[in-house]
Structure formats: structure tokens, C-alpha cells
Amino acid sequence: MATAHSKTAARFMISPAVVLLLAWMIVPLAMTIYFSFLRYSLMSPGEETFAGWDNYRYFLTDPAFFSAFTNTIVLVVGVLLITVVLGIALANLLDQPMWGQGIVRILVIAPFFVMPTVSALVWKNMFMDPVNGLFAHAAKALGLQPFEFLTHAPLASIIMIVSWQWLPFATLILLTAMQSLDQEQLEAAEMDGASWWRRFFYIVLPHLSRAITVVVLIQTIFLLSVFAEILVTTNGGPGTASTNITYLVYAQSLLQFDVGGGSAGGIVAVILANIVAIFLMRMIGKNLEA
């Protein structure tokens, strides 16, 4: 029923958003691309010279680049796995009748409201610290040697912290989806003698697939640029054990003040993110079709 008139109006109404986002994307992007071909150190402004592909070659041959690349993937996939699996379990649990459901739900979603900086600081100092942290106290009480989380399992620790922040989000979306599940269908399956596992795999999981897709999509967007948690807890170390691409670009542009190299890194990160994006959209776009 879309008339020519309403089509024009629609273009008109969508345009502010599109124009603004285009500007937001293109202006900095163009500047970044321009900078990425310059030898440009923030410490010597005004002395920029054309550098050709030097900055790119330099960034891509950085020994830290490969580990940053794999760390980024491990971080994203790790957090996704943990939050989706635990999110499904929690959503199933919270969907059961119980006393004080509202309060439990409040407790479970609380981490989502906490600033990443704060949660990283709290976890690092008050829980994971090997001398004064709560985990260390607990280990000592049990007669064990405290585990040095950020030294011996830096990436895993960060995955844990980030998962803690995103688990509420996954749980909420999955819980909403659970609540729209057709109970009669489940009961009928139970009557037919289908085991709990079979019911879960053949009825519940397919029903949740759309919600899982949404969780994966939204979280991936945020997880690709995890930064504050790394900066606060490990500074990307020891070595490069917990450096992701975002952190590497940060180190290049704001610790070394190499704007040219940092810009090249930024462009590389944009390209990688877009590859992930296309991949994701393909996979998910289908699932999201109405």
C-alpha cells in the first residue's frame, strides 16, 4: 500500500539518521585513512610526510598483531559461549515457579548496569588480587596457594569479567523468549514420554534460536571493542597475552603517540570488524527475517 507519496516521505524521514551516521562514519574514516598514509607522530606535529603503505606493513608485521588477532577471537567467542550457555540455563531456571522471582531477577540483572571500568577495578583488586583479594583469602582458608589470575590466566580472567557483565543481558533476552514458549506443546511432549533432554533439544532450543541470534549479534558488536577491562586489569599483558586488536591500536596511537601507525591499525580493525559483520549478518540476517 506504499504510495509514491509515502515513499518520498519515508525517504525524507529516514534521511536524518542516515545522513548523520554517514557523516559520523565517513568524516573520521576519511581522516583516518588519510593519516594512515602519513608518517605522523603526535610528538612531532607539523612534520608529517607521505609514508605510502609503510604504516600498514608495519602494523601487520608487528609480532603482537597475530596474538592480538587470535586474542580478539578467543575473547569474543569465549564470552559468547559462556553467556549463551549460562544464559539459557539461567533463563530456564528463572522461568520455573519459585518464591521471590522478582528479587532474583533483580539480583541477576544488576551487573549489566555496572560501568565496565568499575567492574574491572572491583574484580581486579577485591577479588583476583593474589594477596588481598577475596579469592586469595578463600584459597588460604582452604590451605591452598592463591591463584594468580591476572598473571597465569590473564585472558581467561578478562573473559570471566566480561561474561559477568554480559550474562544478565543474555539471560533477560532468553528469558523473555522462554516466556513466550507454548507450554501446551511441552506438556504434550511430556505426555508422549519425551525425555527432558529431547524436549529441550527439539522444542525449547529451536524456539530460542531467534533470541540466541540477537544475543550473539548485539554482544559481538560490543565485544569486538572491549577495552576498559583490559586497560584496567592487565594492560594487555603479560607479554601480549591479553592484548586484543582494539588495545593494540590504542597502544600504537596513544602510548606510542604514532598517529600514522595507529590510524593504519584502526583501518585494519575496521576491515576485520566488517568481515566479521558481513559473516554475522549473513548467518543471522536469515534468522531475523520475519
Add this chain to the structure above:
Amino acid sequence: MKLFARALVGVSALALLASPALAETITIATVNNGDMIRMQKLSGEFTAQNPDIELEWVTLEENILRQRVTTDVATKGGQYDVMTIGTYEVPIWGSKGWLVSLNDLPASYDIDDILPAIRGGLTVDGELMAAPFYGESSMVMYRKDLMAKAGLEMPDAPTWDFIAEAARAMTDKDNEIYGACLRGKAGWGENMAFLTAMSNSFGAKWFDMDWNPQFTSDAWKETLTFYVNLLNDAGPPGASNNGFNENLSLFQTGKCGMWIDATVAASFVTNPNDSQVADQVGFALAPDTGLGKRGNWLWAWSLAIPAGTQKEEAAKKFVAWATSKEYLELVASNEGWANVPPGTRTSLYENPEYAKVPFAQMTLDSINSADPKNPTIDPVPYVGVQFVAIPEFQGIATSTGQQFSAALAGSTSIEDALQNAQNLTEREMKRAGYIK
């Protein structure tokens, strides 16, 4: 609605009254270190004396602060009128013309009273580019009770071998006593400051006279091996994440036998309000290996004014106040002489009251024994004890710091860490055009 409008008028009238038309607001960026926080608290004295100046504070953690002020000064963002920077930044920024010269501070400020070692590091072409707020070297802080328990006695000028022996003797892991607390957290101002100063006393250096990196030298291998072994045997758990602040907490809560770090920490560890071991702390010079250099550094947190600020006069007034003799007296009368920002003025060390402070002499001796112009045993082309005063240094040292922190954590071998450090330093130096 009417009520709301009336309230609004009232509020804006109040706001007009509250800000005198002539008041000038200066924005001060500073580190969240104890002495600066005290300055912020005492700054009411300054605004009382200068009612036409208002102060706005931006207090940030060291790394974030450094990144913020560097971005701002290099892009001429103009967000700050006074910046807290260190001995590393001042010569580089000063020679680029980013800072306002302070040579014209009033005579009552007495520039000649500033300790020569500190003043030298803040002067570019005869112009004082920043006023030192506190100056520091590094020294050994140790627990007298634990030292006695171990049956040892700390000499005034220990060797590294003695430190290693004492640290292992003091360590009692079951009771959470660790003989040696040293910086392990990656960062050019953290583990690399310590290791670079330490390596000087082992005869190592960053670069030879042709700017070739020297990490594959025997002296560096010896330094790193000594450091890693010492911390593995006698250091606290998680040492590779400990910086100055983490070690300070450990020492204050009685978990360290010895701590080799900034002299400015002496006032914190001897302050009974914060430290559980305040009455048991002894001091000694930073260790050596008998080769002629000690492993102590030289640093001064200083207040500088970025060129291009519209409020130069007000900013200068503030800088002069915060680094003056009168400020030292103000702190002394409020919090006692031990809490005065140390290491900046000769007159402070001539003051008989200050001489009673247990760490005063040792701090002065440490500062005077550091020589940024000749930091190493062999000649080098650079200036700086625990850093190399070239713009590329912070980037390079941050990455090498990561490697050494990984060696300490055990995720890389010492040989690999040194080789990686060598490679990445070579890479950066080539890129910057120092070597072919």
C-alpha cells in the same frame, strides 16, 4: 510553573552573585598521588590569597593523565592551564616550544634554591620549563625487625648480592612475608623504570653510541636473570602485576621485607596513620655491583604551563604557590614535616626541623648520586637514568616492559624476552630513523 520560573530566576541570580565577574578559572591536570591530593586539599589557601582565581581540578591515574595531557598539548587542544608532568616529558616538550618558560617567576620564589640535580633536568637552553613539585630518587626501604630476625645487618650502601641474600633469608611465605617487593607491572614508568635503573648498576645500557639496542648483551641477561630469580624466590605472588602503588600497599601492611622504590614512598611507609610498620622502617642507598653505578633513578613530578594558554599569569601564580617554600611550610604546619613534598629545595634540607625526619638525608644522598647526563658505566648517546629522553622511548619501553613482565610471570623465557625486546626496539629505532 510560575513557582518554577521564579525559582529559576532566583538560582541564576545566585549564580551571578557567586561568581565575581573578574574571576578567572584555571584547569589543573594532576596525578592522583598522595602529595598532589594534599595540594588539592590545601588549595583553599591559594584561592583565599587570590580571590580572582578559581581552580578546577582534573585528577587522574598516572597513565590516563599522561595520555590525556600529551594528546592535548600536542594537538594544542587547550583544555588545561597547568599540567603535571615529569622529568621525561619536560626536555622533549620544552625543546618543541610547547611549554611556557618559568624564568620570570618573582625573586621571592628563589629559583636558585631548587636542588641542582632536579633543576638541571627541567631546564632547556637555560630556561626553566617546569617547576618541581616533588623530586625523587630510589632507595632501599626495609623492615628493621625482619632484618634482625634474619640475623643480618643492612649496610648504608648495600650490594645486589647482599639484597638477594637478605631477601631470601627474610622470606616466610607461610606467614605472607616476602623478602623483596619490586616493580613488575609492565609500563615504561613501572617495571622499566626499575629495570633500567637496575641495569645501569649491572653495566648494561639501552643503546650504544650508534643507537644500536643492547638487550642481547650479557649485562642485560645478567640483570634480568637476577631480577626474575630474586622475585621468584622472594617476591610476592602476582609480582608481574605489581607497580608502585601495589607494592606500597604490600609494604604498608607488613608483607614486604625490602622494597626498592621511589624515595617519596618513605613518608607513606613511616606514617603511622597509613602504615602498620611505620616504626620499623630503615633506609639504605639503592644497591650496586661494585662497578661504579648505583641502581637509583631521578624523577621530579613538576608543574608546567602549556604554551598558548590564555591564562598564563594566573597559571604562573598557582605554579609558584604550589612549589614555593611557603607551601612546604603550609604542609608542615598542617601535617608535619615528614609529609612535606620532598626533594625539590636546598633550603628544606638545611632546615633543622626537616633534618629530624628519618629519611631526609638518605633521600638527598640518593638524589645527588643519580646522574642523568652519565647514567651508565659505558658512554651512551642519551640522557636519563631510568629512561632515554627521546620521544620514541615511551612506546618502545611499554612494549619491552610487556616482554619483561611476561618473563617474570614465567610465560616467556628470559632469553626470548630479551630477544623480543631487542627485535622490537630495533624495529622502532629503524622506523624512527636512528639506525639503518
Add this chain to the structure above:
Amino acid sequence: MARAVTNQRKLVVTVIAWSIGIAIFFPILWTFLTSFKTEAEAIASPPSFLFFEWTTENYTEVQSRSNYPLHFMNSVIISLGSTVLGLLIAIPAAWSMAFVPGKRTKDVLMWMLSTKMLPPVGVLIPIYLIFRDTGLLDTRTALVIVLTLINLPIIVWMLYTYFKEIPGEILEAARMDGATLWSEVIYVLTPMAVPGIASTLLLNVILAWNEAFWTLNLTAAKAAPLTAFIASYSSPEGLFYAKLSAASTMAIAPIVILGWFSQKQLVRGLTFGAVK
């Protein structure tokens, strides 16, 4: 008999759910409790849970060092301002995508989302230069603009999914009655989408409140929100667990409380079209 089983089961579920809920909430609770301890008690081993001398000295200390009301107001203005501005831009866009979909609508939507994948650090210097030249550094305006833009894709997407649930016939009926496009959007569509708009608003206020890269890098003193406030407590000299806890509590309390009070609203809308 059956009823007993259900009650027993309910009890088991309750116990498990409560334990997990408390475990997940524990870090926040612990931070809150620690903020009332002295520094010495904050690191005491074994730690005391409730039986310590409660003190508010940390809050006094934090208050004397930082201008909390200023940071708080900045956070409120920036997060609300950017969300409202974002909604004003996004509502028409989402409307046209939902009701007048073109061939490219899906692509536009996905492209919008992909702009969120730009790593902010990569474009900091250009943005910093732009704001310097426009005199917007350290202003709330700059942060409202930036946060509006970075959250706009999420806002558009959320609204789009709600609008799509609204049957087109209702709009058609309104149109038959002679409603213009604007009155259709304002009087028919918006009221029906209020729950969706409300939860979009809530989610974006939360996201904007917690954004810590741009808010820290584009501000100094005047416009600095709570994310900058917390950065001055992140690792000071000496013992700081109790002060850190107090500052953390002050930084997150407003948004946690808002979240709790509005959680029903948030949850109802927080589906991103996941529920059919």
C-alpha cells in the same frame, strides 16, 4: 500428592535460583559493604562480612576530593540528552523502515549496525581535532553528539523491531480518517509503541551512562561525567580498597537503582524482536 511434589520442586528451584542470584550479585554487594569499612578492615584476613565498625569516612573523603554533584549532573545530562536526541532522529527513521520498507531497508539497517563496529581508538585523534577546531572540547554538547551517534544504530534497530509488531491496518485506518503523516506518527504510532520506546530509552541511558572511552577522552573538568570521576580513584598511592568501593558505589548507584525500578519496563521491551 502431586501438589507436595510441586511444592518440593518449587523449594528446590527457589534455593538454587537464590544462590545463583546472590552469587552473581555478590561483587556489587561486596563493594557496597567494603565502602563502609576502614582501609585496614577492607583488606583484613579473614574478611569480615557484616560485623565490622561501619563508617562513612570514605564517602566524606571522596566528597572532599571530587566534585561529585558536578560529575553526577554531567552524567545525567549527557546520557539523557544523547538518548532523547537519538530517539528524535531514530523514530522517523524506524517508522519508515518498518512501514515503507524498500529493497534496501535491511541493508541500511545492517550497515547502521556495522558502524558500531568502528573501534573508537582508531578515530580518536581525528575527532579530537574536529572538536578542538569547533571549540567543543570539554563540553556536554560534544559528548551528547558523540554518544547520540554511537548509540543511534541500536536505537533505530530496537525501535524498528517494535514498530514492525504494530499491524499496518491500524495505520491504514488512521490514514482513511484523513490523518497526515505526522499526526499518524505522533498520535497513532507513538502511543502504541510507548513500551518499546520506553525500554529503548532505558537501555540507551544505561549504555550512555557507562560509556567510558569518549567521555574520558573528550572532557577535562567542566563536562567530565562519572566515568572520569572513577578514573581518579583507579590506583592511587597506598591503601585504597575502601575509597575505591565508596567511589564505585557512588558511580553506579544511580543507574543500578534506576535499572531496578524500571526493570519491568526494561525487560518488557528488551527483546530486539527476538520474541515472536
